[in-house]
Amino acid sequence: MPTKSAAPKPKNDGSYWREFDRNKPSHSMAHYLMAIDHLRSELGYARSTDVAEMLEISRGAASMALSQLKKRGWVGEDPHRFLLLTEEGKRIATLVEENFSILARFFEQVLGVDRDMAMADACKMEHLMSMDTGRRLMALMRCLLSDTALAEKVREQMRNHQGASL
Amino acid sequence: MPTKSAAPKPKNDGSYWREFDRNKPSHSMAHYLMAIDHLRSELGYARSTDVAEMLEISRGAASMALSQLKKRGWVGEDPHRFLLLTEEGKRIATLVEENFSILARFFEQVLGVDRDMAMADACKMEHLMSMDTGRRLMALMRCLLSDTALAEKVREQMRNHQGASL
DNA sequence: GGCTTCCGTTAATGCGGCTGAACAACACTT
DNA sequence: AAGTGTTGTTCAGCCGCATTAACGGAAGCC
Numbered sequence: 001m002p003t004k005s006a007a008p009k010p011k012n013d014g015s016y017w018r019e020f021d022r023n024k025p026s027h028s029m030a031h032y033l034m035a036i037d038h039l040r041s042e043l044g045y046a047r048s049t050d051v052a053e054m055l056e057i058s059r060g061a062a063s064m065a066l067s068q069l070k071k072r073g074w075v076g077e078d079p080h081r082f083l084l085l086t087e088e089g090k091r092i093a094t095l096v097e098e099n100f101s102i103l104a105r106f107f108e109q110v111l112g113v114d115r116d117m118a119m120a121d122a123c124k125m126e127h128l129m130s131m132d133t134g135r136r137l138m139a140l141m142r143c144l145l146s147d148t149a150l151a152e153k154v155r156e157q158m159r160n161h162q163g164a165s166l
Numbered sequence: 167m168p169t170k171s172a173a174p175k176p177k178n179d180g181s182y183w184r185e186f187d188r189n190k191p192s193h194s195m196a197h198y199l200m201a202i203d204h205l206r207s208e209l210g211y212a213r214s215t216d217v218a219e220m221l222e223i224s225r226g227a228a229s230m231a232l233s234q235l236k237k238r239g240w241v242g243e244d245p246h247r248f249l250l251l252t253e254e255g256k257r258i259a260t261l262v263e264e265n266f267s268i269l270a271r272f273f274e275q276v277l278g279v280d281r282d283m284a285m286a287d288a289c290k291m292e293h294l295m296s297m298d299t300g301r302r303l304m305a306l307m308r309c310l311l312s313d314t315a316l317a318e319k320v321r322e323q324m325r326n327h328q329g330a331s332l
Numbered sequence: 333g334g335c336t337t338c339c340g341t342t343a344a345t346g347c348g349g350c351t352g353a354a355c356a357a358c359a360c361t362t
Numbered sequence: 363a364a365g366t367g368t369t370g371t372t373c374a375g376c377c378g379c380a381t382t383a384a385c386g387g388a389a390g391c392c
Contacts (some may be wrong), residue, residue: 015222020193020290021348021379027186028349048370056181061350063371068348111302124186124294133287136277139327143320150323153316154309161305187349187378194379215339227380229341234378 023128025074025092030127031055032065033074033093036083046083099134100126106137110144112158189294191240191258196293197221198231199240199259202249212249265300266292272303276310278324 025033035054039046052062066083069075074089085093100122107118129137144151191199201220205212218228232249235241240255251259266288273284295303310317 016286017193017197017221017289019286023290026348027183031183049368055183057349058351059370060352060372063369065349067371107299107302111299111306113296113299113302117296117298120182120185121294121296121299123183124189125291128287128290128294130279130283130287132283133273133277133279136273136279136324140277140324143323143327150316150319154320157309157316158302158306161309192378213339214341223379224381225340226342226382229339231379233341 020128025096025127027124027127028065029069029074030092030096032062032069033085033089034097036075036085037090037093037097040082040084045080048083051083095131095134096127099129102134102138102141103129106141110141110155110158186294191262191293193290193293194231195235195240196258196262198228198235199251199255200263202241202251203256203259203263206248206250211246214249217249261297261300262293265295268300268304268307269295272307276307276321276324 032051032055035051036046039050039054043050048062048066049059051066052059055062066075069089070077074086074092076084076086076089078084103122103125104118107113107121108115111118113121144154198217198221201217202212205216205220209216214228214232215225217232218225221228232241235255236243239252240258242250242252242255244250269288269291270284273279273287274281277284279287310320
């Protein structure tokens with residue numbers, strides 16, 4: 001039976017696996033911010049209840065989460081006491097929205113993933129992809145979706161590859 | 167001031183944003199399974215303490231998490247009471263490991279992301295990418311990393327794109 | 333044998349994120 | 363003015379995932 005003294009220590013394999021938890025913003029936080037963004041551009045205002053309804057959570061949960069977001073300086077209130085994104089909040093919301101858009105389009109249009117799955121996968125990963133990675137993925141897509149012979153060749157090769165591997 | 171009767175309902179925007187929480191396995195669960203997998207192939211066995219040490223968490227946390235994994239039928243014990251992955255557990259661990267490998271290589275070798283960031287991003291997303299998306303991404307990489315003139319052209323175009331967008 | 337070390341589990345606690353229920357404040361209707 | 367409905371907040375509770383502390387058992391050493 002192995003004891004501490006006998007066993008070779010495999011220590012420190014990756015150890016950034018915990019960065020997942022420390023990720024700012026969290027998945028739910030990101031969606032609160034995006035909800036406010038959407039509501040303000042669609043309705044012209046955003047209240048706690050509207051956010052709760054859009055995200056399909058209870059008003060209590062929205063109230064508590066939003067007070068956290070205010071503490072962090074990502075959300076404020078306008079003179080009419082409607083919810084408002086701060087500069088920082090807007091920056092985060094925009095980044096996550098762009099990440100979602102890039103990922104969803106990449107999965108669907110480049111990889112040929114079913115639309116629903118593409119959206120679901122993108123939604124799960126949107127807040128986790130770093131800005132740099134997102135930018136570079138954008139560049140690859142501009143390349144692969146362009147109307148050039150090169151891009152068309154890649155897309156054709158992809159279709160063959162997929163036919164073979166599925 | 168808007169009330170419920172006056173406000174147009176924006177309801178049901180996406181609503182699969184919650185799939186994130188329901189994701190099986192969770193990020194930490196996936197890493198428990200992979201730790202057992204690595205330990206068994208490196209040391210020949212895996213105990214609760216080894217897992218805790220590898221993941222740099224307390225023994226208590228490992229103990230409780232592993233009992234959950236046993237309840238779910240993903241982890242068992244061999245005759246010597248060492249930890250063992252069940253068929254299902256092995257399947258999940260392998261899938262997540264493959265997803266990590268694919269994502270990390272895609273970010274680093276195709277997108278040209280810095281190695282550390284590529285690993286960190288991949289580690290955060292590994293358990294969230296569906297198998298289908300992973301397979302297709304694999305196919306794209308086989309295409310883009312192949313030793314053909316076509317692949318070389320894409321890589322060159324990527325380098326130009328990145329130079330312009332950074 | 334007895335002592336120490338290591339192993340695994342349990343208990344109390346904390347944080348994030350949700351629910352449901354209760355409640356005060358306010359608005360709208362009549 | 364009285365009654366109804368909406369809003370926002372707070373509270374108790376649950377779950378996931380971690381912590382530290384304490385404890386019982388087994389392995390190894392003298």
